Amino acid sequence: MEARGLRKSYGPVQALRGVDFTVFEGEVFALLGPNGAGKTTTVEILEGYRTRDGGEVRVLGLDPARGGRALRRRIGIVLQATGLEPYLTVAETLDYYRAAYPVPRPVEEVLELAGLGDLRDTRVGRLSGGQLRRLDVAVALVGDPELLFLDEPTTGFDPEARRGAWEVIRSLAGLGKTVLLTTHYLDEAQALADRVAVLAEGRVVAEGPPEAIGGRREAATVVRFRLPPEAPPLPAGLAPEAQATGGLVELRTEDPTRLLHDLTGWALEHGVALEALEVSRPSLEDVYLELTRQAQDPPSGDARDPAGDRGGREGR
Amino acid sequence: MSGAQLVLHQFRYTNRAFWRNPAAAFFTFAFPLLFLVIFTVLFGRSTTCVRFADGRCLERVSTSTFYVASIAAFSVITACFTNVAMSVTFARETGVLKRVRGTPMPGWTYLAGRVLHAVAVAALLVAITVAFGAAFYGATVSWRTLPAFALTLLVGAASFCALGLALTAAVPNADAAPAVVNAVILPLLFISDVFVPLREDAPRWLAALAAAFPVKHFLEAMLASFFPLPGHPTLRPGDLLVLAAWGIGGAVLAVRFFSWEPRR
Numbered sequence: 298m299e300a301r302g303l304r305k306s307y308g309p310v311q312a313l314r315g316v317d318f319t320v321f322e323g324e325v326f327a328l329l330g331p332n333g334a335g336k337t338t339t340v341e342i343l344e345g346y347r348t349r350d351g352g353e354v355r356v357l358g359l360d361p362a363r364g365g366r367a368l369r370r371r372i373g374i375v376l377q378a379t380g381l382e383p384y385l386t387v388a389e390t391l392d393y394y395r396a397a398y399p400v401p402r403p404v405e406e407v408l409e410l411a412g413l414g415d416l417r418d419t420r421v422g423r424l425s426g427g428q429l430r431r432l433d434v435a436v437a438l439v440g441d442p443e444l445l446f447l448d449e450p451t452t453g454f455d456p457e458a459r460r461g462a463w464e465v466i467r468s469l470a471g472l473g474k475t476v477l478l479t480t481h482y483l484d485e486a487q488a489l490a491d492r493v494a495v496l497a498e499g500r501v502v503a504e505g506p507p508e509a510i511g512g513r514r515e516a517a518t519v520v521r522f523r524l525p526p527e528a529p530p531l532p533a534g535l536a537p538e539a540q541a542t543g544g545l546v547e548l549r550t551e552d553p554t555r556l557l558h559d560l561t562g563w564a565l566e567h568g569v570a571l572e573a574l575e576v577s578r579p580s581l582e583d584v585y586l587e588l589t590r591q592a593q594d595p596p597s598g599d600a601r602d603p604a605g606d607r608g609g610r611e612g613r
Numbered sequence: 614m615s616g617a618q619l620v621l622h623q624f625r626y627t628n629r630a631f632w633r634n635p636a637a638a639f640f641t642f643a644f645p646l647l648f649l650v651i652f653t654v655l656f657g658r659s660t661t662c663v664r665f666a667d668g669r670c671l672e673r674v675s676t677s678t679f680y681v682a683s684i685a686a687f688s689v690i691t692a693c694f695t696n697v698a699m700s701v702t703f704a705r706e707t708g709v710l711k712r713v714r715g716t717p718m719p720g721w722t723y724l725a726g727r728v729l730h731a732v733a734v735a736a737l738l739v740a741i742t743v744a745f746g747a748a749f750y751g752a753t754v755s756w757r758t759l760p761a762f763a764l765t766l767l768v769g770a771a772s773f774c775a776l777g778l779a780l781t782a783a784v785p786n787a788d789a790a791p792a793v794v795n796a797v798i799l800p801l802l803f804i805s806d807v808f809v810p811l812r813e814d815a816p817r818w819l820a821a822l823a824a825a826f827p828v829k830h831f832l833e834a835m836l837a838s839f840f841p842l843p844g845h846p847t848l849r850p851g852d853l854l855v856l857a858a859w860g861i862g863g864a865v866l867a868v869r870f871f872s873w874e875p876r877r
Contacts, residue, residue, distance in 0.1 A: 344715060346874070366717040374715040380707030384633035385626065396622045397718035398614050420633070440716070 302352035330496035373437030383422030398440030412436035427458030497592035623726020645702030650784035688738035697777030772860025
C-alpha cells in the first residue's frame with residue numbers, strides 16, 4: 298500500500314497537504330497523530346470512501362477510488378464508528394456479513410480470534426463498548442482479508458479493554474495480515490506497530506520504526522543521579538560533560554555502556570552512593586510532541602518561501 | 614452468493630431483526646387496525662359513496678367496509694413509505710449503511726432485501742386488515758377481483774417503497790426523520806380521502822391537488838378492486854400508471870441522491 302503526495306481539501310480547509318508513506322506486506326503500520334491531523338481522511342481515501350484531490354494511491358495494487366467490489370473483497374475495514382443491527386446475535390451478525398465474501402472464514406474461527414467465543418449468542422445491543430469493538434474487528438475479519446484498516450480501534454476504552462484489543466491486533470499480525478491502524482495514543486503505536494508515520498497538519502512529519510522516530514535511535518542517552526554533598530569531585534573524564542540542575546547531575550553520552558562503567562567504577566572506588574540513578578533515552582512522547590509542535594509552528598528560520606507559507610496558513 | 618441469493622439473505626436477516634423487537638412489530642401491525650376500529654366507531658353506522666376522480670357517487674357502501682379498503686391502502690403506505698424512509702434513515706445515521714458500503718455486498722441487494730421485507734410486511738398487514746374486516750364488518754374480497762387487488766397492492770407497495778427511499782435523501786438526520794416523513798405523508802392521506810372522504814362541497818382545487826399525488830390514485834385502484842361496481846373495471850390501469858410513474862420517479866431520485874453515510 299502506497300500513498301504519494303496525497304491531497305484533500307474540505308472547502309477552504311486543507312486536510313491533507315501531500316501525505317506520503319508506504320506500508321509493506323505483513324507489517325503493522327500505525328498512522329499516529331493528534332486529533333484533526335488528517336488520519337481518518339487518509340484512511341477513508343485508502344478504503345475508497347473518499348475521493349482525493351491529488352496524489353497517487355495504490356492499495357493491493359489497485360486504485361481505491363476505482364477498486365470497487367474487487368478491492369473490498371480483499372480488505373477489512375473497522376471504521377471509527379459504525380452501527381450494527383442490535384437485535385441480531387454476535388454469531389448471526391458475522392454470518393450476515395460473511396455472505397458477501399467469496400472465501401469467508403468460518404464464523405467459529407473468527408469468534409475465537411476476536412475473543413468473542415463466549416458471546417456468540419448474545420444480542421449485539423447488549424454488548425459493552427469493548428465487546429462491540431471486538432465485534433467490529435471480527436466483522437472486518439470474516440471475509441479473510443489480506444489487509445485490515447483499523448481507525449482508532451481503542452479510543453474511549455478502559456485499560457483492560459485496550460489490552461484485550463491489543464491482543465486481538467497482535468494475533469492478526471501473527472496471521473500475516475497487513476494492518477494499517479490510526480491512533481492518537483503513543484503507547485498503542487509503540488506496542489503494536491512495526492513502523493509508524495507521524496501525521497501532523499496534513500503532512501507526514503516522520504516515518505520509521507517506533508524506536509527510531511525523529512532520530513530517537515541516534516539520540517544521546519541521558520544519565521542522571523544525585524551526588525551527596527561530601528562526595529569528591531567527579532573525575533575529569535566525566536566532569537566536563539556534567540550539568541547540574543536542581544541538585545541533579547546530568548550526563549549525556551553516545552556510549553552509555555562505557556559511561557556507566559566508568560561512573561559506577563568511580564563511585565564504588567570512592568564509596569559514593571549515587572542517589573536516584575537513572576538512565577533514559579528521549580521518550581517517544583518527547584519526540585512526538587516536538588514533531589507535532591514543529592508542524593503547527595514552522596520555525597521562522599525555514600522561510601525560504603514566505604508567500605507560500607503564509608498562503609498555507611490562511612488556508613487553515 | 615448470487616445477487617438474488619444476497620437479496621434473500623438480506624430479507625431473512627431484516628426479518629429476523631424485525632421480529633426480535635416485539636414492541637415495534639406489534640405496533641406496526643396494531644396501528645392500522647386501531648385506525649380501522651376508530652374510524653368505524655366514529656362513522657360506521659352510515660354509508661359512504663364510492664366515487665372516483667369524476668366525483669359521481671357510484672355506489673353507497675357501508676362505511677365500515679369502505680374503511681377496510683382504505684385502511685388496507687393506508688397499511689401499504691405505512692409499511693412501505695413511512696417505515697422504509699424511517700428505518701433506512703436510521704440505518705444511515707447509525708453507520709450501518711456505511712459499514713455495508715465497505716464490504717463487497719452490492720448496495721442494490723441490501724436495499725432490495727429491505728424493500729422486499731417491507732412489501733412482505735405490507736402484504737401481511739393487508740391480509741390482517743381484510744381478515745379483521747371480514748370477521749367484524751362483513752367486508753369481503755371476492756375471488757373474481759383478487760388478481761386486480763393483488764396487482765394493485767404490488768404496484769402500490771413497490772412505488773411507495775421507492776418513494777420512501779427517495780425521501781431519505783431529504784431527511785438530514787435521525788431525529789428529523791419522523792417529523793419529515795409525517796409532514797409529507799399525513800396531509801396527503803387527509804386530502805386523498807383515505808381517512809375521511811372529502812365533502813361534496815370541498816373546493817375543487819383540493820381534489821385536483823390530491824390527484825397530482827400518488828396516494829389518491831392508489832386508494833381509487835384499491836377501492837375499484839375491492840368493490841366490484843357494475844360497468845366499472847376492477848382494475849384501473851390509469852391510476853396504476855400514475856402510481857408506477859411516481860414510483861419510477863422515486864427510484865430515479867433515490868439512485869441519484871441516496872446517501873450511504875451519515876449526514877453529520
